[in-house]
Amino acid sequence: MITRRLAIFRIAASSAVAAAAPAVLAAGKPKAAEHPTLIRLGRRMENLDKICQHRKAAKATARAAYDRLRPDLPEALLVTPYSRNLADSEQETDLHGKLVWPSDPDRGPRSHHTANYLRLALDEWAELEEGELDEEERTGRDYLRQRLPLAERYEAELHAVDERSGYTTASGAHDLACYAMEKLVRRIAAIPALTPEGITIKAQAYDAWMRSGDEMAQDFAAFIMGPGIIGDICRVLSEAGEA
Known part of the structure; x- marks a missing residue:
């Protein structure tokens, strides 16, 4: 300012x-x-x-070089009304930690589930026995399990792009x-x-x-x-x- x-x-x-x-x-x-x-x-x-x-x-x-090589944020990792209650999330940021705004500024930065937050949520599920989970809880757990590898792969790609570009x-x-x-x-x-x-x-x-x-x-x-x-x-x- x-x-x-x-x-x-x-x-x-x-x-x-x-x-x-x-x-x-x-x-x-x-x-x-x-x-x-x-x-x-x-x-x-x-x-x-x-x-x-x-x-x-x-x-x-x-x-x-980094901006040219950076992969797109997978749609499956974006927060939805359903996933919002399953795991924490964070807003999309650039290399400097600044929020990434879409072309339509009225929409605001996108929120997505990170690998770390997905692991934390799954760790909570892991403390419960299979028989203690109802069908809705198992569905939520499986939803997170499916997205964890995707988040890990996306973040690994970001790291690889950073290394290739030499930005850091x-x-x-x-x-x-x-x-x-x-x-x-x-x-x-x-x-x-x-x-x-x-x-x-x-x-x-x-x-x-x-x-x-x-x-x-x-x-x-x-x-x-x-x-x-x-x-x-x-x-x-x-x-x-x-x-």
């Missing part, structure tokens, strides 16, 4: 990225040399940005790079820029962080980098004007 405050931070930060270097360079010679740590971290950030973008592209390629591996590598980028940019954000060069480094760090991950990365970048970059610009402009 984008709040009013977040929107302001995003606008401030994006404006800084576009205008930081020209605006401050035009102000005159800065009073102090740039902080050496900020310069060093800026070089490291440039290298990490290349790694992030490479891994992000690899993840997208793997995701496309690519996603993990990208996540590690994004985490490293976040830690590095937080360090950059904590160092006040003293010169146009420093402000440019911070603006580039903001841009790199924005491009590294998903919407959440963009939100963090706006909150953490936006106000700081604007503050650096105002301070350097003020100091340059006093020189």
Whole structure:
């Protein structure tokens, strides 16, 4: 959810990225040399940005392969009014755990019986002797037994597709790079820029962080980098004007 405050931070930060270097360079010679740590971290950030973008592209390629190979959810595993009372279920999700919506959004995500829930339900039936079950209970038990192999096969196919596409591996590598980028940019954000060069480094760090991950990365970048970059610009402009 984008709040009013977040929107302001995003606008401030994006404006800084576009205008930081020209605006401050035009102000005159800065009073102090740039902080050496900020310069060093800026070089490291440039290298990490290349790694992030490479891994992000690899993840997208793997995701496309996964989506292309992923088997359809078997109709027999979908929850029905009858099966709803026999075993628990869960809604269909994608690789990120987000709900999969059908083409008709009014229908909502599909609920289906998983192998784990089917086993749990069958374990409860197994505690009863055959003679203790009436015909309706035996019918329900057999209904679940027929669907357990289907659920196991479907989930095994999903795992095989994941392995073939390399998605989990690519996603993990990208996540590690994004985490490293976040830690590095937080360090950059904590160092006040003293010169146009420093402000440019911070603006580039903001841009790199924005491009590294998903919407959440963009939100963090706006909150953490936006106000700081604007503050650096105002301070350097003020100091340059006093020189």
